[in-house]
Amino acid sequence: MNFDFSDDQKALRNQSRRFLETACSMQRLRRILDNNEATYDRELWKSIAEQGWLGACIREEHGGLGLSHLELCVLSEELGRVLAPIPFASTVYLFAEALMLAGSEDQKLSYLPRIARGDLIGAVAGDDWIGSIIPLAQNRRTSFDNVGVTAQDCRLNGIKSAVIDGGIADAGIVLAREQDLLSLFIVNLNAKGVARKKVRTLDPTRDCAQWQFGEVLAERLGRPGQGSKILETVFDKAAVLIAFEQLGGADRCLEMAGLYAADRYAFGKPIGSFQAIKHKLVDVFVKNELARANCYFGAWALNTNAIQLPIAASAARVAASDAFWHASKENIQTHGGIGYTWESDCHLFYRRACLLSTAIASPEIWKERLVSHLEYQAEE
Amino acid sequence: MDFEDSEDEANYRAVVRTWLEANVPNDANGKHRRGVEGSESLRSARSWQARKASAGYACIHWPREWGGPAGTPIQSVIFHQEESKFVTPPNPFHIGLNMSVPTVLAFSDQKTRERFGFSAMNGDEIWCQLFSEPSGGSDLAAARTRVRKTQDGTGDWIINGQKVWTSFAHIADFGLILCRSNTDAPKHNGLTMFWVDLRSQGVEVRPIHEMNGSSTFNEVFFTDVRISDNQRLGPVDGGWKVAVQTLMNERLQSDSSGADWIDVLKMARRLPSIYGKSALQNPAVRQQLAQWYIQSEGLKHTRNRVITALSRGHTPGPENSIMKLVRASQMQDLSHAAIEIMGRFGVVDEAGGPEERSLFQDSLMWAPGLRIAGGTDEILRNIIAERVLRLPRDASHDKS
Structure with missing residues (x-):
């Protein structure tokens, strides 16, 4: 059994986490939030292009690094943790994947190197x-x-x-x-x-x-x-990768809530010592762990192009959407009044959770996709 | 990332599989049964355990000094995966071998180890765990079963009191027992751990009639039961630490019994619903099925992550702690929904009817027990909150 990321992939995770802590801090995110004209963090986009992230899964002859989708899952999770304000999912999981799946060689040569360089969104x-x-x-x-x-x-x-x-x-x-x-x-x-x-x-x-x-x-x-057929596969792949972003966001919400609950005192003790808070946060943890396990299976199916990909992708998407939503709302609740302010970062996660779960069709539709496949599988 | 064995693991699995094919008894009955009914099934259980022990497949990861084969945790996992593919006799030994006996062996001298290690591993003697009491199941440190040192110079101890929810006590030979040795000390500092012979004079075992009609748990009464001081495990008044260590011996949950999403899907496909189509066409049923599938897959792959950690020689992370918490409630909700899908026929307890009905009914009636046994939902949430999420402990009114 080898159902985990490799040591190299874990090293990539640690390295990208350290990089994003400064390169994509909450202060930087707020510059986009508070400026109506700003649309994305150009500096961050440029620096992740320099590190090859935009072409992680693009083959070397098309200007990419030729890494596997497992490395991309690692990056997605980290970008999700910091709510990176960049068009990564649109460009990398959707546009580039569709081209790699259905594009002619000329089209790949025309678009993929520009994507990898950061010149094309x-x-x-x-x-x-x-x-x-x-x-x-x-x-x-x-x-x-x-x-x-x-x-x-x-x-x-x-x-x-x-x-x-x-x-x-x-x-x-x-x-x-x-x-x-x-x-x-x-x-x-x-x-x-x-x-x-x-x-x-x-x-x-x-x-x-x-x-x-x-x-x-x-x-x-x-x-x-061929449009719907191609999109079906592209959405499956993107569903796994977006699920990793959601998982990263959900984990971050749980960490924020846990730290606050340990620090904040009420009635003479930290609120994290109350079972009402403890049990709430354990329920968040449980959903996150179930989402993680489903995401990992999605990563395996994505990476091996397994016939289980539609089921694995649907399960990862539904589980991760549920986990991020639940974690983001209970993070606000744990913070109490301060969590309801604009200055608190809690609402940024709450907002992103809604954006990600409704992008590429909502979980309700993915549940139906999942059960349709399970039904079909059970008939065989 | 894959689901493949390493080379060593694959070799071990092949050897195990060959051995099982040649050795699983033909007369085995009662796969996945929790209880042991009748002397015949106990005899076959003992004989299967002895056969495993002689081949080095019992207590696989016990060290040599305990008389074990000193295998690795992953070998133990592989053996159980392969064994579960066969119909084998019931296993009344696992609580003893996974929890009680390791504690006895860890806290006693070589002579005692030799006396108990092999006979437990071989299935000759069955061990139970005498922790819960009427006054406290979740709050184990509240134990009131009293132990007093005799004044006759023998150093012996006398036990009086009652234990409850003891699995397999009705067939057990020995038990691990947590007793109150000091009523003046704060409650965690007044406990002492012993092993006790259940055939001693003054021990009475009464099966509990459970809400689902079966009897897998027992009450055990102790009236002036005399035991010697060399049955003590750990220091006098130091029993709480021993108990905590026993509870850490929790094995990797691998019980796959009970109703699951696939059973609901199969049944709902056949049964009509209010829409005049099959119940499976009902969008509400479909949405629930998706949730149950995600939970079951989540647990399955969480277990795969734990096995991966063992395979790499690491200690598994905290992810394993969610298993029973998720599964017990899922089983309860799912079997209840299935019974409602069947309508009033769902509650009929007669032969015939939908083939999955008895499975759903058994799961429905066992689920409340599963949510309590081995740590209630609430206690598990406290444990995860404090040990995994590192949230501050609740201020206790019962600690020194």
Whole structure:
């Protein structure tokens, strides 16, 4: 049995944690929070590009480090701990993964080295068709109508609303209706005919925008009609990686709450000595540990491209979404009144928990995906 | 990251598997049974234990000085994984061999070790653990069973009092017993640990009729039971430390019995619901199934993480502590939901009906016991809070 990260991967974790403690402190995060114009931490983006994080899983011939997805999981967890205000998930888990999965060699050579260098931010707009991740859904075709962009002769028209990191992305991958098919296209977001509008969200430390396309010339990704199939796999992979971010955030919430509960006195003793607080925080710990175990299985399935990936990814996503939400709300509660202030960092985790659990379709939909697969598996 | 054995582990597993195929008795019955019913099943249990002991597969990680084969913890895990794939006789030895006997052996001289180590390992003698009392189950240090030194110059001790919730006491030969030796000292400083022969005069064992109808626990009464001073384990009034060490011997939980998510899924697929489709089409049932699956998988992979630590020669981290806390409540909720899915047929306790019904009913009726036995949910939360999360101890009113 070897169900853990290796010593090298653990060393990478320690090293990246130390780096992010200063490079992505809460003070730096607050500069994004408190400045309406700021959209992401450019300095942090530049320095993680220099360390190769953006190309961790990109093959060496495409300008990356060619590491495994396990190393990427380690980085994701650390970025999640510090709520890194950068478009890492959009660019690395979604855009780059979709290109590596479905792009032509020319497309890979054109985009991947720029991603690895930190010169290109990517975003993916495709979860408006929620049916795409549920394999046995009978309403696959009826939910076509939700897809807000149409394509004809590689020209896009229509709207994608609330695309995370959509305002700062240079290129986008767009799911579009092409007659009775769903296909993917790569769009240069600075091209003629693209109109972008900033969208405010509950989490101001991450960018979000609406994309409006008017006769925008786009580049095809994958074959016509392959859109939902490709996205299904991309979302599975991203679900595992985002789950690690959520796990990192959840752990940090538990640490914050534990430290505060040990320091804060009421009725003559630390509030952490009261069972009402102890038992609450143990429930947080339990959810975090269950999420961690499911995340690790997701990491294994992601790294080995196992046939269990859809089940493993769904389980990791649901468990980690639940853990982060629960940890972030009980962290505020443990802090009491001070936790409800703008100055306290608690709400930043609460906000991020909501952003991450609703990105790439919400847990309710992933639960359905999970049970559909379990049902199918039990029939065999 | 993978689920593969190392080379040594794979070799060991292959050897174990071959041995099991050749040695598991054909007459084995009662896989995953908690109790031992009848002399026949006890005889087969003893004979299986002796066969394992003679091959070095009993108490695998006991050191040589205890008469053990001095294997590694991971070998012990591998043997139990492989053994659980077979139908084997019931195991009334595990509480003794995992908790009581290691304490006896650790706190006694070589002569006593030789007297008890092998016979316990061989299944000749069964040990129980006499800790809980009517006055305190969670609060073990509140023990009132009194032990007094005789004044006749023999140095012997006399025990009076009552223990409760003692598994296997009705078939046990010996027990580890925590007694109150000093009523003037603060409660943790007035306890002494002994081993006691349950066949001594003045010992009476009464099975408890439990809420699910079975009797796996006992009350044990001590009336002027005389024991010698060389049955004492650790110093006089120093029994609390010995008890804490015994409780640390907790083994890796690997009990996979009881209803799980897959049982609900299989049943819900067949049964109709109010929607006129199968109950499995009910979105509420599906959402719950997803939660139970995540819990079960979470526990399974947490166990894999623990085994990995053992495999690498490390001490497992605190993750193991959540096992029973999660499983007991999950089993309770899941079996209750399953019974509600079956409607009024869910409570019918007759032959026939959905094939999983008795499994859900057994789990439903055992779950309240599992949430209490071996540390209640509340005590486990206190332990995790203090030992894992390092939260400050609650101010006790009973400590010096």
